[in-house]
Amino acid sequence: MGAVKTKRMPRAVREQQMLDAAVQIFGQRGYIAASMDDIAELAGVSKPLVYLYLNSKDDLFTACIRREAQALFAAVRAGVRRELPADRQLWDGLLAFFTHTARHPDGWSVLHLQARTHGEVFAAEVTVVRAGIVAFVTQLIAEAARDALARSADRAPAGGASVDPPLPERDVAGLAEALVGAAESLADWANATPSVTARQAAATLMNFAWTGLGELMAGRRWSPPSA
Amino acid sequence: MGAVKTKRMPRAVREQQMLDAAVQIFGQRGYIAASMDDIAELAGVSKPLVYLYLNSKDDLFTACIRREAQALFAAVRAGVRRELPADRQLWDGLLAFFTHTARHPDGWSVLHLQARTHGEVFAAEVTVVRAGIVAFVTQLIAEAARDALARSADRAPAGGASVDPPLPERDVAGLAEALVGAAESLADWANATPSVTARQAAATLMNFAWTGLGELMAGRRWSPPSA
Numbered sequence: 001m002g003a004v005k006t007k008r009m010p011r012a013v014r015e016q017q018m019l020d021a022a023v024q025i026f027g028q029r030g031y032i033a034a035s036m037d038d039i040a041e042l043a044g045v046s047k048p049l050v051y052l053y054l055n056s057k058d059d060l061f062t063a064c065i066r067r068e069a070q071a072l073f074a075a076v077r078a079g080v081r082r083e084l085p086a087d088r089q090l091w092d093g094l095l096a097f098f099t100h101t102a103r104h105p106d107g108w109s110v111l112h113l114q115a116r117t118h119g120e121v122f123a124a125e126v127t128v129v130r131a132g133i134v135a136f137v138t139q140l141i142a143e144a145a146r147d148a149l150a151r152s153a154d155r156a157p158a159g160g161a162s163v164d165p166p167l168p169e170r171d172v173a174g175l176a177e178a179l180v181g182a183a184e185s186l187a188d189w190a191n192a193t194p195s196v197t198a199r200q201a202a203a204t205l206m207n208f209a210w211t212g213l214g215e216l217m218a219g220r221r222w223s224p225p226s227a
Numbered sequence: 228m229g230a231v232k233t234k235r236m237p238r239a240v241r242e243q244q245m246l247d248a249a250v251q252i253f254g255q256r257g258y259i260a261a262s263m264d265d266i267a268e269l270a271g272v273s274k275p276l277v278y279l280y281l282n283s284k285d286d287l288f289t290a291c292i293r294r295e296a297q298a299l300f301a302a303v304r305a306g307v308r309r310e311l312p313a314d315r316q317l318w319d320g321l322l323a324f325f326t327h328t329a330r331h332p333d334g335w336s337v338l339h340l341q342a343r344t345h346g347e348v349f350a351a352e353v354t355v356v357r358a359g360i361v362a363f364v365t366q367l368i369a370e371a372a373r374d375a376l377a378r379s380a381d382r383a384p385a386g387g388a389s390v391d392p393p394l395p396e397r398d399v400a401g402l403a404e405a406l407v408g409a410a411e412s413l414a415d416w417a418n419a420t421p422s423v424t425a426r427q428a429a430a431t432l433m434n435f436a437w438t439g440l441g442e443l444m445a446g447r448r449w450s451p452p453s454a
Contacts, residue, residue, distance in 0.1 A: 030347065091452070116343055120257065123344045170423065174413060174431035181412020182405035189404040196397065204401035212439035225318070 015053050018043045022054075023064050027106025031061060031118040062125060065115045068107035069129035075100040077136070086144030087214065091206055093140070094183065098198035098205075101187040108191060112184060130180070138176040141213070145172060148217040167216060175216075179209055242280055245270045249281075250291045254333025258288060258345045289352060292342045295334035296356035302327040304363070313371030314441065318433050320367070321410065325425035325432075328414040335418060339411060357407070365403040368440070372399060375444040394443060402443075406436055 021043035025034045036057055040047040054060040079096025080089050101108040111129075115122045145167040167175075182205055190201035248270035252261045263284055267274040281287040306323025307316050328335040338356075342349045372394040394402075409432055417428035 032347065088452070117345075117347060117350045120259065120344060170420075170427075171431055171434075173420075174416060174423070174428065175435055177412045177416040178409035178432055178435045182409040184412070185404045185408020186401060189401060193397075193400075196401070200397075201401065204398055205405055207398075207443055208402055208405045208439045209435060210439060211442040212435045212437060215438040216434055225315070 011053065014043075014045065014049070018045065018050055018054060018060070019064055019067055022060050023068060023104075023110055024106050026061060026064055026114055027109035031114045031122075036060075058121075061110075061115075061118075061122065064110050065122060065125045065129075068104070068111050069126070071104070071107065072097070072100055072111065073129065073133060073136075076133070080140070082143075086140075086147065086217065087210055089140060089144070090210060090213070091202065093137075094202040094205055095199065097183055098187060098190060098201040101191060102198040102201075105191045108187060112188065134176050134180050137179055138172055141167070141175055141179075142169075142172045144213075145217055148219075171216075175213065179205075182208065238280065241272065241276070245272065245277055245281060245287070246291055246294055249287050250295060250331075250337055251333050253288060253291055253341055254336035258341045258349075263287075285348075288337075288342075288345075288349065291337050292349060292352045292356075295331070295338050296353070298331070298334065299324070299327055299338065300356065300360060300363075303360070307367070309370075313367075313374065313444065314437055316367060316371070317437060317440070318429065320364075321429040321432055322426065324410055325414060325417060325428040328418060329425040329428075332418045335414060339415065361403050361407050364406055365399055368394070368402055368406075369396075369399045371440075372444055375446075398443075402440065406432075409435065 018039065022034075022039045025039050025042060029038075034057075036047055036050055039060070040050045043050070050060065054063060076093055076096050079099075080093045082089065084092070111126060115126045186201050186205055190196045190198070245266065249261075249266045252266050252269060256265075261284075263274055263277055266287070267277045270277070277287065281290060303320055303323050306326075307320045309316065311319070338353060342353045413428050413432055417423045417425070
């Protein structure tokens with residue numbers, strides 16, 4: 001009888017298989033309960049090979065966080081077409097976000113729950129990624145506000161009073177934080193509520209955020225009662 | 228020479244002093260770096276007394292989480308007067324929330340950062356509290372929607388078509404999640420941005436959320452482009 005021929009596979013492919021298995025186990029069982037034995041078994045490789053490639057449980061977990069963060073960010077970026085109107089950009093971005101988190105619930109759990117619950121090192125990984133997403137959203141809102149300003153300037157009577165920018169920089173930063181926080185919270189809720197689809201979650205947030213943002217872009221504000 | 232007379236103080240008062248010191252140290256240095264020596268010193272008591280009263284660093288941390296959660300929830304509840312119109316209730320609630328988190332940045336850090344970063348046991352404490360806050364906000368939005376419905380029914384012509392509820396229950400739940408997530412995210416940002424006051428943070432979220440919610444209450448929705 002001939003020796004069993006080991007199927008040779010490029011290292012990169014094997015690593016992705018290990019990461020797929022690790023995201024599933026970390027996401028479903030949590031960081032602490034996840035065992036390297038289970039991850040190796042699910043990936044169809046030996047445990048020593050996992051350690052050889054990914055070094056330790058902590059390094060494997062970090063690699064999962066980075067991969068899932070990159071995939072989520074890429075999905076949102078790919079969903080948004082900058083040449084479209086602001087409301088359509090927001091809708092497309094939200095739909096891409098909730099579609100991705102609904103399709104990859106284990107990845108979302110790793111990113112938003114597990115990574116933030118098991119120590120400062122992992123939480124710091126997520127903080128960096130989140131800052132990148134907030135910066136991306138800030139840029140989208142700032143551009144939409146500039147477009148709205150340009151349109152309102154076009155409509156202003158010649159020689160009329162100058163138009164104030166509808167959204168100061170600090171407000172744009174705050175709105176981006178609010179939008180990202182709302183999306184994170186809704187993704188947790190949508191994934192925990194079986195009857196809620198990605199499209200419904202995106203529509204809920206769009207209805208919550210857009211008319212408010214839309215009115216702001218047009219220079220209309222809700223005024224608080226005096227102190 | 229006479230013996231130093233120990234100032235007797237009720238246990239409850241001493242415990243609050245220890246918790247005050249612990250929230251400050253946990254909030255500013257983080258759960259891991261915080262030492263029981265430093266907490267005892269800041270509280271002006273001996274370390275054995277801290278252990279006698281609060282048992283362990285973990286129990287002390289849990290007591291901090293519970294106290295800060297209760298204080299935040301109480302501040303928001305106290306800010307909202309249910310007899311006022313919905314926009315005023317939302318504004319008062321947001322202002323109470325951001326005023327509390329701005330005045331107690333260490334408590335907010337314990338609740339929203341430290342408690343969620345250092346293991347499932349502490350994170351579970353926060354999950355319970357957060358669910359209570361989401362339930363409270365859900366109830367506020369549902370009542371506001373019912374009021375809006377009653378007003379629109381009053382205006383409907385006699386014998387006219389029945390008015391659909393403007394906000395199905397699932398949407399109300401999703402909106403509450405979005406609002407709480409946005410508020411958490413903005414509180415982190417406001418506390419990290421020295422130039423942002425509690426009133427400004429509340430106004431940013433009100434402008435983001437209210438017009439959107441306000442339009443929803445009136446039965447107007449943003450419609451997504453067809454799939």
